[in-house]
Amino acid sequence: MDKIRLGKTDLIVNKNGFGALPIQRADKEDSEKIIKKAYENGINFYDTARFYTDSEEKLGNALKDVRENVFIASKTGMETVEEFWKDLETTLKELQTDYLDLYQFHNISFCPKPDDGSGLYEAMMEAKEEGKINHIGITSHKYTIASEAIESGCYETLQYPFSYLTGEKELELVKRCEELDIGFIAMKAMGGGLIKNSKAAYSFMMNFDNVLPIWGIQKESELDEFLSYQENTPEMTDELKQAIELDKKELGNDFCRGCGYCMPCPEEIEINTCVRMSLWIRRFPTEPCLTEEYQKKMEKTQECTECMQCIDKCPYELNIPELLKENYKDYMNVLTGKTKIV
Incomplete structure (x- = not known):
């Protein structure tokens, strides 16, 4: 079972991270069964967000008895101090915990920093001083904001889209995070659901010692795939390389990752x-x-x-x-x- 240190947080985590966005689409019984199975098989990092409807509640119910053995990360997309505190308190309640191992600004429109006038970074620091969060991170889909965040010295982790479909800019971010000892959490590791070859995706991630992929899990069968790679890590064979190149050719860079930040549409188009x-x-x-x-x-x-x-x-x-x-x-x-x- 491969483990990595998540940058300067010094959190030692299983290379398989659990992305809890998809479990909002599963019922409570199945969700909790999947989460518990993940825990029983060594997965110890769980990523969720206030934005993911009942995802936090499902994680809280499944992990409340083993809270001290896992690392839980959540996020807030709020851009005012008042809403920040409201989100944090709700998150702690839903997760049935007194603290978060990692709290992240969730794809907001700017990079919060000290004395920027928003008060958001100061609120995050206050929450840390109160023991409600242990580490501070940021997520973004925009390269400019992600780059600004890691160069600011304010963040211990960056969560950013990263898969074998991504290009040179993303690779530069990964390298820079390694240089600055910032933990890199890879979202959209399956290309927003368009990558079919989980073995190729997993093998690609193994090339990066400082990257923690969080696989979006909705079904037990999906979890089983990634658990199987823990015992039998797939090597980057010529066959997998060919599969990756075929995907890159078919998808290119001009495709929708399904993040949903374009929504809602005034005409109610999905x-x-x-x-x-x-x-x-x-x-x-x-x-x-x-x-x-x-x-x-x-x-x-x-x-x-x-x-x-x-x-x-x-x-x-x-x-x-x-x-x-x-x-x-x-x-x-x-x-x-x-x-x-x-």
Whole structure:
């Protein structure tokens, strides 16, 4: 079982981190069963957020009896001091704990720093002094904010999208975090759900001694995959390298990671589903993407007014209206039989 030190926090964690966003989509019984199984198999780092509906509650119920044996990280996306404290108190209550091992600013629009006028960093430091949090981190989908954060000297960890699909900028962030002894937590390690090859994803992560991937787990079968790699770590074979290159060629850099920060849409379009429907159909042909429910979602994209609000909010600066048009056209071609999927 591989372990790493999470930067200057000195937290020694299992290389498999548990990303608890997806368990909000599972029922309580299944969620708690999965979390307990993860713990029983050595996983000791659990990442959640106030934003993830009942995720904190499910983690709290499952881990309350073993709290001293695990590391729990949560996040707040609030941008006022009053809301910061409200989020923190709610998080502690839901997780049934008196403290968090790591508390992170959650993809907010700027990098909080001392004396910046927001009071947020001072609130975080006060929470640390009170013993409610042990370490301070930040998450972002924007390279500029992530880079500013790690150079500021204010943060012990950075959580950022990182997978074998990412490019040179992301690799530079990982290297810089290692130089500064800042823990790097990799979100979207499966490309926001578009990477199918978990073995290739896991093998890629093993190349980075300072990176903690947090795998988004919703089903027990998904957990079992990553647990199996703990005992039989996959090597980066030529076959896996070819699979990675094929994915890079198919997906490129101009694809939606499904983060949802473009939402809500004024026209109630489910952007983070519709804007990558073409990829879903091809990469997961057995998924029910052609049902009446999904047809209605795709029809809704025709109501896009190109107000550009989604572009302004997208961390990856994608041309979302154009991608919606392309995905709708592609979807209709598949639906009407003009395009065949294999």
